[in-house]
Amino acid sequence: MEKAKRFLKPTNEESESVARLSVPVHQIGVNSSFYEYFSLRGIRVDRVEPGFVACTFKVPPRLTDRTGKFASGAIANLVDEVGGAVIHVEGLPMNVSVDMSISYLSTARLNDELEITSRVLGQRGGYSGTIVLLRNKATGEVIAEGRHSLFRQHASKI
Secondary structure (H helix, E strand, O other): OHHHHHHHOOOHHHHHHHHOOOOOOOOOOOOOOHHHHHHHOOOEEEEEEOOEEEEEEEOOHHHEOOOOEEOHHHHHHHHHHHHHHOOOOOOOOOOEEEEEEEEEOOOOEOOOEEEEEEEEEEEEOOEEEEEEEEEEOOOOOEEEEEEEEEEOOOOOOO
């Protein structure tokens, strides 16, 4: 247990970095939230077609672990966001994630450029399924594959 505590204890540099963060009050619809700014900044959308989205993302320092590898939580976040974006309809509420399954197949490092593709696997009623693939753009190596189930409640017909 002590070994785990020592591993998880932030370094002085990490503590100071967090202390310098400034988190303004978020105004919905006016500006991006801290979450969007922190985790989604840097995604470049390359192609959008019905049922398909392709993006490029360069791994930034803020989303790496202590060893300089792209953090698994950041990968899960991209699967959630890009998987949800491929089925989002402007003007309707966002879908809610019901289930995600991610296979971490390799690692990406700081400044690696990734290709992220997402496509719709199917939709039935309010449920949708998507698949998200993250590849290293330089090597073509698959970093992760995620399957994502989402739900949006349809308006009542009454």
